[in-house]
Amino acid sequence: MASLSSLTPPTVPVELYVTNREKLLSSLRHHLSQSSRPIHGIVFLQGGEEKNRYDTDHTELFRQESFFAYLFGVREPGFYGAIDIATGKSVLFAPRLPAEYAVWLGEIKPLSYFKERYMVSSVFYSDEITTVLHDEYQGSGKPLLFLLHGVNTDSDLFSKPAEFQGIDKFDTDLTTLHPVLTECRVTKSDLELSLIQFANGISSEAHVEVMRKVRVGMYEYQLESMFLHHTYMYGGCRHCSYTCICATGENSGVLHYGHAAAPNDRTLEDGDLALLDMGAEYNFYGSDITCSYPVNGKFSSDQALIYNAVLEAHNAVISTMKPGVSWVDMHKLAEKVILESLKRGSILVGNVDDMMVERLGAVFMPHGLGHLLGIDTHDPGGYPKGLERPKEPGLRSLRTARELQEGMVITVEPGCYFIDALLVPAMGSSNTTKFFNHEAVSRFKGFGGVRIESDVLVMDTGCKNMTKVPREISEIEAVMAGAPWPLDKASTGKG
Numbered sequence: 001m002a003s004l005s006s007l008t009p010p011t012v013p014v015e016l017y018v019t020n021r022e023k024l025l026s027s028l029r030h031h032l033s034q035s036s037r038p039i040h041g042i043v044f045l046q047g048g049e050e051k052n053r054y055d056t057d058h059t060e061l062f063r064q065e066s067f068f069a070y071l072f073g074v075r076e077p078g079f080y081g082a083i084d085i086a087t088g089k090s091v092l093f094a095p096r097l098p099a100e101y102a103v104w105l106g107e108i109k110p111l112s113y114f115k116e117r118y119m120v121s122s123v124f125y126s127d128e129i130t131t132v133l134h135d136e137y138q139g140s141g142k143p144l145l146f147l148l149h150g151v152n153t154d155s156d157l158f159s160k161p162a163e164f165q166g167i168d169k170f171d172t173d174l175t176t177l178h179p180v181l182t183e184c185r186v187t188k189s190d191l192e193l194s195l196i197q198f199a200n201g202i203s204s205e206a207h208v209e210v211m212r213k214v215r216v217g218m219y220e221y222q223l224e225s226m227f228l229h230h231t232y233m234y235g236g237c238r239h240c241s242y243t244c245i246c247a248t249g250e251n252s253g254v255l256h257y258g259h260a261a262a263p264n265d266r267t268l269e270d271g272d273l274a275l276l277d278m279g280a281e282y283n284f285y286g287s288d289i290t291c292s293y294p295v296n297g298k299f300s301s302d303q304a305l306i307y308n309a310v311l312e313a314h315n316a317v318i319s320t321m322k323p324g325v326s327w328v329d330m331h332k333l334a335e336k337v338i339l340e341s342l343k344r345g346s347i348l349v350g351n352v353d354d355m356m357v358e359r360l361g362a363v364f365m366p367h368g369l370g371h372l373l374g375i376d377t378h379d380p381g382g383y384p385k386g387l388e389r390p391k392e393p394g395l396r397s398l399r400t401a402r403e404l405q406e407g408m409v410i411t412v413e414p415g416c417y418f419i420d421a422l423l424v425p426a427m428g429s430s431n432t433t434k435f436f437n438h439e440a441v442s443r444f445k446g447f448g449g450v451r452i453e454s455d456v457l458v459m460d461t462g463c464k465n466m467t468k469v470p471r472e473i474s475e476i477e478a479v480m481a482g483a484p485w486p487l488d489k490a491s492t493g494k495g
């Protein structure tokens, strides 16, 4: 069968997890010595559990808990993992499966299988945790377990520290591990980058497939389906990084469209803009890509105005990104470029610096410019201890306010939306009403919005866009009309 993809799913190097564990060990040892604490104890994590729906035959497709995936790469549910801080030895504890597992779910793998597959020092059963960790322990008194407990600054949820029978036979530390491990995940190794790049490559291809096949009269979910098919069929991506947002027409102004109550089920109409935010996950590592374009293949002048405003912001940010640059400044840069374009397009009037003072950018782009990306779509580490979340509208939505660092992967996702819930109060407010050309804004009733989202790696002196999709209007229109992607010389007219 001819493949519609130029990519082959890469073999996942197990060394990736060995490298991640080594990174944690060296950070943790450094942290302990800085605080004059002994370099001993055991990092101890519990992996995720499979979930069954009550009283049915349906098991939700299991996806490993992200911190556990980071350190061990284990795809099976019900595991625990330990890393001895002094020796660096790593141990997995597998669930002892009942004999009937072999009848319904396949061969019960020997422990040696997991030892080899995940390149750990040893593997035992989870009912042996207490004995094994006590036997291995070199120090005096109760062994000390470093458990994972801390808040995710995006979701405000706490990671659950490991629980097992016999935990009372250990001393536990609940505060040290989470910030150190979270910080490890902020910058990516080359092995991690190869997976993020693959997820980006296959998702970029899938976006192009959808762009080629979209037609007026289709349902939004058909676009979702085409994306999922491509990334699974040719990329082996069984999971997405997040639920697909296939928003057309007015829905493109609903930032998190596609959820259960708005399930990508509208029919595409001539003149609609589509905002498609879809990204596949490959072996835990994700992508997060948004393309916006008219479903009929031709941008109207208003669509082009808003699209180019957002594209200019996207490009301005990417050409400024490098280590040391503040992400808050990048958000403001994007806002400013968008406001200037809206002013040039006679949608706004007045001084753009005055608009910035009034935080007008947040009316059109209420979300943050972008977020760290890795094993989680919104990867943790955006607000390490001591870094305050900004309080102003728009800026407070930023999922990080850090300075960029080499090795970070961060999304650049400016947007411009016409959301009544924000526009109506701003147009009525005595501080901001003067900035609006009210008649021009009324043309955009029901317009929805545009978002352009790429995944960008921060490098030593600049950055690299890992996402490869048509972005210029001429490129999008050419691909929608049947041109190959990347465009060849004939399609660009450059000879």
Ligand code: GLY
Pocket (backbone or CB within 6 Å): 242, 277, 288, 371, 377, 413, 453
């Ligand atoms: N797809 C979710 C986001 O862009 O953050």
Ligand code: MN
Pocket (backbone or CB within 6 Å): 288, 370, 371, 411, 413, 453
């Ligand atoms: Mn994103």
Ligand code: MN
Pocket (backbone or CB within 6 Å): 277, 278, 288, 289, 290, 453
């Ligand atoms: Mn997205």
